[in-house]
Amino acid sequence: MDLAEKVKSISGEDVLSCYQCGLCSGSCPVRFAMDLSPTQVIRLVQIRNIEKIFEANTFWICSTCFACYARCPREINITKIMEALRQIRLRRDQDKISVNEIPKEELKILPPIALVSNFRKTTA
Amino acid sequence: MVKIPYYPGCAVQTTARNYSISGIAVAKKLGIELVELPKWNCCGVFPSLATDDLMRHLAPIRNLIHVQEMNENGIVQNENRIITFCSMCYHTLKEVNLFLKDAEKMEKINAFLEREKEFVGGVKEGYRGGVEALDFLEVLRDMVGYDRIAKEVKKPLKGLKVTPYYGCLVLRPREIGIDDPENPTVLEDILEALGAEAIDNPNRTQCCGSYHTVDRKDIVAKLTYDNLIYPIRNGAEVIVTCCPLCTFNLDHRQKEAIKLHRDLKETPVMYYTQLMAVAFGLDKQFWGVDLGLHYVDPKPLLEAKNLY
Amino acid sequence: MTEVDREKKEKVRIYIMGREYKVPAGLTIMKAMEYAGYRFVRSSGCRGGFCGACATIYRVKGDYKLRMALACQETVADGMYISQIPFTPAEKPIYNLEELSPSANVFLEYYPEIAKCVSCNTCTKACPQDLEVMDYVQAALRGDLQEVASLSFDCITCGLCATRCPAEIVPYNIALLARRLYGKYVMPKAKHVEERIKEIESGKFNEELQKLMQTSVDNLKGIYEKREIEPE
Ligand code: SF4
Ligand code: SF4
Ligand code: SF4
Ligand code: SF4
Ligand code: FES
Secondary structure: OOHHHHHHHHHOOOOOOOOOOOHHHHHOOOHHHOOOOHHHHHHHHHOOOHHHHHOOOHHHHOOOOOHHHHHOOOOOOHHHHHHHHHHHHHOOOOOOOOHHHOOHHHHHHOOHHHHHHHHHHHOO | OEEEEEOOOHHHHOOOHHHHHHHHHHHHHOOEEEEEOOOOOOOOOOOOOOOOOOHHHHHHHHHHHHHHHHHHOOOOOOOOEEEEOOHHHHHHHHHHHHHOOOHHHHHHHHHHHHHHHHOOOOOOOOOOOOOEEEEHHHHHHHHHOHHHHHHHOOOOOOOOEEEEOOOOOOOOOOOOOOOOOOOOOHHHHHHHHHOOEEOOOOOOOOOOOHHHHOOOHHHHHHHHHHHHHHHHHOOOOEEEEOOHHHHHHHHOOHHHHHHHOOOOOOOOEEEHHHHHHHHOOOOHHHOOOOOOOOOOOOHHHHHHOOOO | OOHHHHHHHOEEEEEEOOEEEEEEOOOEHHHHHHHOOOOOOOOOOOOOOOOOOOEEEEEEOOOOOOEEEEOOOOEOOOOEEEEEOOOOOOOOOOOOOOOOOOOOOHHHHHOHHHHHOOOOOHHHHHOOOOOOHHHHHHHHHOOOHHHHHHHOOOOOOOOHHHHHOOOOOOHHHHHHHHHHHHHHHHOOOOHHHHHHHHHHHOOOOHHHHHHHHHOOHHHHHHHHHOOOOOOO
């Protein structure tokens, strides 16, 4: 399947109604660490250039906070788009992090929910 | 005493025991007996947002099935609610019912579970739907009421400057959140009932950095600073939270945040249930402040305010 | 019916790693494989369902389910497709029990991947010992040492759960850590064992042992046969 179609089918979201207002990027708490803004990512999905998105770290940096979705005037669930992008990578067994490299001192204190959620988002 | 099924979750059994210990005691004081599910598993923490991912929804569904079983075994009577403290557990348990509105998905999941009847350790029935997940904050607001909370206060938190922090998952998305996602008030209202002074925090609904705390401490440290600095500048002495992951990030990651910005002052982070336990005058063992779980120790503050 | 006829009649058709054999009904998978000419150099040990060496997967004709069993325990059925799993590769972290403490995060420290469990229960389905494997993995995630130790008590480390887990978890190693910690830090020490160890160390049995060492093999056999056996 074409990657853009895959994003659409995994997320269940149609991004064509996005009019590039930028509210999602303005609401994004981790925009500062992203190569491309959420708005740019949505634009790239619109023009079906998913390869370009995969060159950026945006979907890995997204923290699934739903701030963008809560404010999008077109009610696009951008958070789901980010998940679809992560899933496409993870389903090809391309992990973002290496579980073995987490320092022991951190594992001693991290809440289990931090690890469960992180591994769900960053490992296949 | 009304008996309601209770889902603990992994965090409140380990790094956030101070949350459950205080919460269970507070609930009891308010006439609610939280009955722990006889058997439960990790809820999965984050619901999968992929439309085609059924497997990652099994975890919360199992827990909801255990509520059905509790009713059948007479542990609770006609009680289709399940209460949690952790925002992430609440979010996931709540989300799964929305996910299963799609009858086809419900059918597929139950067909998968059907086969478990054959083996030891499998669930003996499918999910019938309709088990309602409640965050304890909702219970306090809608079932108990702020007046009742105020009535239980033995030691008003007079002069204690508290700033509430909500984070994401208890508020967003709207269809799951328990309060107005842009302008929630439930924590402020509870603080008012306890006699504390709420200090405004413009970032109280901003993300804490969540799971990035595992591999991107730098991101979390920056957010911890952003999320704490305004209320602290405005005199906040303690941050009050409702999620064990927010709490970890706001509390433990102050270490890294202070390295980035020297003007951040170490400030204790407590669960609202802990402050309730203090204000209700419950025995200190129910405050959860002596378990070595806080990075910034709240005791000196409580002592200074003549509360300890 | 002659003996030969009966045998012919009561034979079943099985497929060992794809090759067809006719073997007498009623044999265990292990015996059937030996009957077919296989010699076990791996995948066999106690032959009594205790050592977990003989992990086997199979399907039966007409059934889509992949089933797991111990070859020394499961009886062959007509139309079985059989394959052995002599060994399960697993990451084994090194730890020193003396330096560990039974803290809530100890499992996550050595096996952080348990946080990937999706509660699918596939492991439980796979377990030939009928253990509640998912439940002990979940108990490990929340640091409930006692629960892991008790739910996994009958685990024979056959490895079948680990081969099936979509989260790539190795449940039995986690269970081992739990039982070790439980034995060392939680379970009350057995007084009689401690006393006996002291007796041994103080040389109380030296004389008796010396005597045994000088006894001939035949006499030893006699002594063995006449030994006191604990009532079942
Ligand atoms: S907020 Fe919505 S409409 Fe505006 S840019 Fe983002 S996705 Fe497009
Ligand atoms: S959900 Fe992701 S992309 Fe959207 S605002 Fe939050 S971090 Fe940014
Ligand atoms: S728990 Fe796993 S290793 Fe242990 S007996 Fe069961 S399947 Fe085998
Ligand atoms: S098979 Fe793996 S993921 Fe599934 S319940 Fe067992 S341990 Fe968890
Ligand atoms: S040979 Fe030991 S369990 Fe089968």
